[in-house]
Structures are given as C-alpha cells and as structure tokens.
Amino acid sequence: MNNPRLILRGKFLLIAATLLLSFLLQPMATAAVSSSIGPLEGPYFKEIRFKIYASSEAEVAGLLSGDVDIMDFFEAEQIPDIQPGLTAGTIETAQSAEQGMWGYSFQCERYPLTLTKFRQAIAHLVDKEKYVREGLQGLGYVIETFIESPGYGPWAATEYVTFEFNPTLAGEILDGIGFVKGSDGKRIDPETGETMRPLTIIARTEHPHRIYAARELAAQMDIVGIPYDLQEVPRSVASPLVFLEQNYDIYTSGWGGGPDVDWLWDIFHSTSPPSQNYQMFKNATVDAALNRLKFGSTYEECLEGAHEAQYLLSEQVPFIPLYAKAYLSPYNARLKNVVDLPWWSGVTNAFTMTFATDKTQKYGSVLNVGWTSDPQQPSPMYEINWWWDSMLNNVIYDSLIQLDPTTFEELPWLAESWTTEPWTPPGGGSGLKLSFNLRDDVTWHDGKPFTAEDVVFTWTYAKEQENPVYISYLKGLQNAETAGTYTAVAYLNTTSFWALHWVGANVPMIPKHIWENIEDSVRYQPIADGNLIGTGPYKFKEYKPGEYVLVEANPKWFLKPADSTLGYTTYTLTQGDTKPFTKKVTVGDDAITNGTYTATVMSAAGATVKTFTGTAAADGTYTVTLDTATINPGTYTVTVEFTAPVTAVGIGSRDDYNLVVEEKPPDYTMYYAGLVVVVVLVAVGYVVMRRRAPGA
C-alpha cells in the first residue's frame, strides 16, 4: 500500500467520485411530477406582474391591449367587451362548466319554511330551463344536486329527488298542509287563520341573473297566492341579513366549492356555524350522511355519504339548486399550457402561473395578471383567506402534497411520499399516524434548507395560534414530531379519509426560522420585514400599493426543468462581441487536460444555434470564447459544459446563462466623412462664387 502510484490513484478516484457526486447533486437535474395534465415542471416565466386596476372595464381594456394576459374575474356577460380580441385572435378562452352553483336558500328556522312540504311546494314553482334560457342567455346548465358539475366526477349523486315545474301541484301541496287560498287569493296561515306573512326574498343587485331568478320566483309565488316581499339590494345590505343575522326567508344564493367535497358538511351540517349553514338547516339523518362524507375513513365510505347526503338534501329542500354558469376564462393567445380550474377563477391560478409558458419564448417571458384589488395582507397566517392574498400565497408557498387539477388525486410535492397508519390516541379511540417523507433538495427563498422541523413547526404553530383559516384542518392534530431530518409525522385523533388533505394539502409550509419569533401571527405583516419567504416557484419581489405586486421565478424550485435558465446571469452583448469563459480543473495536484469545454448557444425554442469548443492549457485551465459575430440579434440561452473521462463515468460541470445579442449599431463614420466633405466643398464653392461675383 505504500506504492505512491496506488496512493495517487486512490486519491484521484476519491476526488473524482466527489466531483461526480457534486455534479449529480446539482439542483438543475429535476424530475417532473406526473399529473393528469402531463408532467409538471416549471416555472417558465421569469416574473409575474400582478397589475392593479381600479375598474373591471379598464382591466378588460388591458386584456385587449396586451397589458394583461389573464384576469382575476371575468363574467360571461363581458364576452361582447372582448369580442375584438377574439375576432383578431389575440385572445383565447378556456371554457368549462362552473364548479359551483346558484340557487335559492331557505331560512329553515323561519315558519312556514320550517315545513318540508312548504319548501317542496316552492320547488315546484321553479322553471329551471327557462332560467338558463332567459336569465343566463343560455350560458349555463340546469343542475339538480349540489356537486353536479362534471369536474366533480363520481362525487355527484346519481339519485336524487326532482321537482317538476308545476304550479298547480304546488298549490295542491299547499292546500294539503292547510295553507288554503283566502278570498283575496292569498294563502291563509293555518296556525293563525289569517293571511300568511309575506316571505322576504333577498336578491343581490350586482348579478342580473340573481335578480331574474328572484323575480321569476316572486311571480310564481304570486300566482299560487304566497305573499312575498322582494328586496333587490346590494351585497352590503344582503350580506349582514343573510350571513350574520340569518334574517331572511329566501335568498338567491351561490357558491363555488373546491375539489374536496367535504365542504358540503360546512354548508348543511347542523353544528356548522350559522355564517356557513345560513340555511339554519338541522336534520339528524342528513347530519349522519354528512358525517360519513366528512369523517368516513375510506374513499368508498365518503362517496356513499356524499351520495346519500345529496339525495336527502334534494328531498328535504333546504336549498333549491338551479343552475351552474358556463365558465369562460379569457387569456392572451401568446400563452400555452394554461390550466383551467373552474373552482379557482378559470385559468388564473397557480398551475397556470407555474406551468404555462409563452408560445414563442420558452423561458424568461413575463406573465401579466390583472387584479381589481390590492392584496389585503399577504401572509400565509392572515386570518382571512382574501382572494388576492391567496393568489400570491399560492405561488410563494408550497404544501406537502398537491391535488391534481383534474382528478384531485394527491401528487407528491414537498413530500416525496407518505404513509398512513392506524394510531390510538392516548385517551383511546381511533386515530391516524401520517408520515411524510420530504424532498431533500428544497430550500427556502432565503437559502436555508427546508426540513421536517419546519413541517412540525408549521402544524403546531398554526394550531397553537388558533389560526382561523387552518384550525378546522388541524383540530384533530394531537401531536407532531420529526423522524430524522426529512421525515415529519402527524398524529391525528380522526380517521377521516380527508385527513391527509387537511394536514398535507391545505396547510402551506412556513419557515420556522422566521415565524418562531412571531407572537401574533395573524397581525404580522411579513412583507414589511422582507419575510414573505416560502419554498414556492416564485419569490416575492416588490409591492407598490395601488399599482402592482411583482414576484420573480425561484431558480431553485424543486420542479424546475433541467434546461431552465431562469434566475441565471444574463449577458447582453452587441453583435460581434466576444465573451470568454474559463475554468480550471485539477484533481488534487494534478491538472486535468483531457476534458472538453464547450459553450452551446440555443434559441428560445430549444434549437442549437452554435457550439464553441474551448482549449485547455497545461495547468488545467480551459477557455472557451463565445463569439456573437454570426449570431443574429435575439434572446438565447448558453450552456457552458465541461466533461472529462477521468473515471469510468467521467466528471463534469454545467453552467447556464441567458444571452441577449443586440444589433450592432450601423457605422456612420463614412457618412459623417462624406458629409464633412460635402459641407467643405459647398463652403469652398460659396466662397469662390462670392469672390467671382460681380461687385463682390
């Protein structure tokens, strides 16, 4: 073993192996996550500019002029406004069925709406087909149950009770329960023997189709003799009456639900708060079905609960589902791979922002998003899930798992894998132990590594702080602990099928090193301290109130494509300029001179434009010179690669840069010289002519 050649070879191999390992561990080699919309990797935009408009009219003008690529909200009624862009082909639209619904809510604690038969009678007064035809101008479709949109797949009930439009039958039902017509044609209240009180119908004025639906119902109620008091009011008046005081009889309601349909529990369960179950609906049988939906331990059990609950609700009629609108989401035609999420403002969502790109420029273009509001308090811990804040949070923060945009299946995200095991809570009963195996290549935007400590901290901190947004998800969390640097374990006192989503998908991860010192997380404004730090595909850059919010691509995001050049140095050269790259390669004391060092210029479309090969000096210094003389002006990417067959598998490195070649300004020297000559000649000629002129 004292042979110096052997020692040298051993040292050589060790160093080579280290170099190889470091090369392989470079973050650029990222595997995409498979999903129903293809492999997920991104981002491709170098920056997102959220531009704040004071009116939706100006925002539409922004879309038409190209100032905006995607908008926060768009109503089908605005289609004529964007027609010029549609005709010119500068605007395209994603069209889908709205994942949400519109209908009538009944305040089920106010007599006579306490009577199921009475509510069923009203259900017979509703001509849904006509509503869609006239109220929505055909831009929608009739629904009979609560989660009927095609996007919800198997969760939609297949059996439910329907009520045909039949005012005569409605009258007969009312007669049957004692609400007979009086001499004035109005129904008599059987409890008082007098004309029944008018039912208050609240319709919000900002949506014409709601007004239409309310007036139609009022007209039919009038025909069958139910007195009514129709109040067409703005949201500011309707909201307190309905959501805070439940002081109404019939409300033209509307909601959109996310992919996890356990929200049905929140809207109709008798223990759900009145601000959510504003129908004040209480029914033990429905509660039992909703409990199975929300707390069932298997997919099948939840599915069965969902179907049963929908059937019972259609029979009990605390709410009459009317229609879902056709969802139309316009976007600038330069974009490709946009993702349409009907429950999240169409194409304006974190998937589009992360995985869409520009048709002509794969990397480095800018995405412009129109907003009609400032963010309120961008923070993952703010107590209100303000829509615009959420949009920002969704690209800055990641969760452990992500839900597939169309199948809603779990996708590995910050967690590469997870296991679910039964667990018995200390007090007895049934629980779950969820173990999340985290990726080991994730860093926070400030460069610190993301570990299981952060995960455990996020869960326990959000629960301790009683954060209103996450409290319902973390209510069952009994304990959380790390099992090594990259494994986090949650112990829950529930066996719900949705529990994995509650802790894995619904709670964004926050950095322990920032938040552990924050006492009042709800009031804390991380922007003020530069602490809006996540692991997400975009990093917060700037917020100018009333004007814009900027986020820039996170070059270290874990799903960054292998060839991404975002976040790397940009060299701007004038055509004809050169740019040398050098690299010294030694292994121990030995210079490596048998490697190749190349610089490859590639177009935005990914085609190789030119490859330059470098030379090696005796001391292991390689030099490759990028010459732009024959490269047309434009934007390119440059990959500078080194490889050397030092070991069986070789060693190497790779650096990526952005290259902008600018047109060489024309050389006007000859023109100037010519001009000077002409001026001189003219001057000389003038002088000569003056001298020769008579009388001069």
Add this chain to the structure above:
Amino acid sequence: MGLLSYVAKRAAFAVVTILIIMTMNFVIFRMMPGNPVAMIADMVRLRPEQVARLYELFGLDKPLWDQYVQYMVQSLRGFYGYSYYSQRPIAEDIMVRLPNTLLLVGTATVLSIVIGMVIGILAAARRGSLVDVTAISFGFLGNSVPVFWLGLILLLVFGVDLKWFPIRGTTSVPAPTDPLALVLDIMWHMTLPTFALVIILFGGYALIMRAAMIDVLTEDYIQLARAKGLDERTVLYKHALRNAMLPMVTVIALAFGFLLSGALLTETVFSWYGLGRYIWDAILKQDYPALQGIFFIISVMVVAANLIADLVYGFLDPRIRQE
C-alpha cells in the same frame, strides 16, 4: 365691527362648521345599510369567532356613543383610526396617495384655469363672433360630458387602439429606477387622465371668465379707457381683466379647496392611485374610518378655503366687515 372681531367671528363659524361636519360624518356612515364585517364575511365565509374578532378589532362591538366620543377625540388629535381594509392607519394611507392626487388634480386644475381664462377672455372680447360661439359650445359640451365615459373613450382610442398611452396606473410596471425616467414615466401616465379632466373642467372657468369680462367691458371706465385712445389690448388686459378676476379668485380658491377630494371617477377609470380612488374603494368596501378620515380632511380644506376667501374679501372690501 373691527377687522379683528370680523376675523374672530369668521374663525368661530369655521370651527363650528367643522364640528358639525364631523358629527354628520360619523352619523351618515352608521346610517348606511350593511356593515363592513358582513362584506368580509360574505367574501370568505368567516367562522363566528372570526366575526367577533373583526367586530372587536374595528371597535364596532362598543356602544354607538362610545364610538362617537372616541372618533371625535381621535380625529381632533389627527388620528383617524385604521382602515378596515388595508389595516393601516388612515393618515398613512392618505399620505401615500396625496402626492398623486395633488399632481394629477393640481396640474389639471391649473391647466383648466389657464385655458379656461384665455378662452373666456377671447370669447368676451369677440362677443357674438365665431370664436365666442365655438368657445361657449365646447365649454358647455366639455362640462356636460360624463367624465367616466370620456375617460373610457380615451382609454380605448389612445390606450387600446393606438397604444400611445398606458391604460392604467401612475407608473409603469415595474417603475423606472432612474429619477428622470421616473418623472417622464409619471408624466406619460398622467397625460390621458389630465386631458380628460381638462376637457371637463376648462368650460366652467371659460364661461365664468367670459361672463365677468362681459360685465366689466360694459363699465364706464372701460369706455373712458377706450376714449383715451388706449389700444384694445391694454384695455382688455390692464383695465378689464384685473376687475373681472375678482369672481375668478373665489372660484379658484374653492377649486383648490376641493383638490384633495381628487377626481373620483377619473382616478378610478385610469387606475390612478390617488385619494379619489381611495374614496371609491372605501365606499365599495364600507371602510368607515377611511371615509371619515378623508371626508374630514376635505371638509377642513374647503372650510379653510372659504375662511381665507372671507378674510381676503373682508380685508379688501370694508363694506363686508361692517355688515
């Protein structure tokens, strides 16, 4: 009554006016239907504990009388509370937007006054001529066009179709970092809203100027000046204009009193980050403290402008302070 007592009386009136306005400011917003918590609750479906927390945070859980006393005391101290929406102190919100409003409305007001006066003088000097008729017609037309409509048309023509001017904001996104480039960028952004405001405003000044000039031009001393053989230019600008300016001074003083209210619709159409848009947003979101704060400041400005006008008149015209 001497000048001193006249000043004291006017100042006392101004203080009482402000106190009444402050009270009305409080009452009006409480009488408006709806409440701000419900607006948020509807948007995000809050849980009862969140609703209670917001009531406490906004001070809406206290009796109305308590709210009133607290409001008066705080306002007089210059603290208008926190915006329900931005969660920042109102004074801070206002100060951020104030320069933008002063820039836009100030520029537009000055331009309108200058253009309006020139047109008014020319129209009066050539009464009945084509110039006069055209000036009056355009003045009336500009004064009658709804500013939001004009703004949208300007946006569509010069922003969307011709792409000469930006369609939103005070600066480009992102804003230039070079100070000179930033100034030019802001000027570029304020061109369309300023133009819209000038179109709307100049007519009023032109008509008032014209009427005042026509009044003055019929006075005897103008005839005397002409009889003395002075040229028409001297008569117009040295003799007539000085006297015709008196009503204009009042109008101009009041215009600057209303500077802070911004140009609500113009700022909204052009997404200009000023106080007009702040009022608009606050109305939509029922942001009581924001509305109270901004209306209080506007009221003080208008009352102060009136007071100054009164004092100047009192100083200039002894008859007024004798009344």
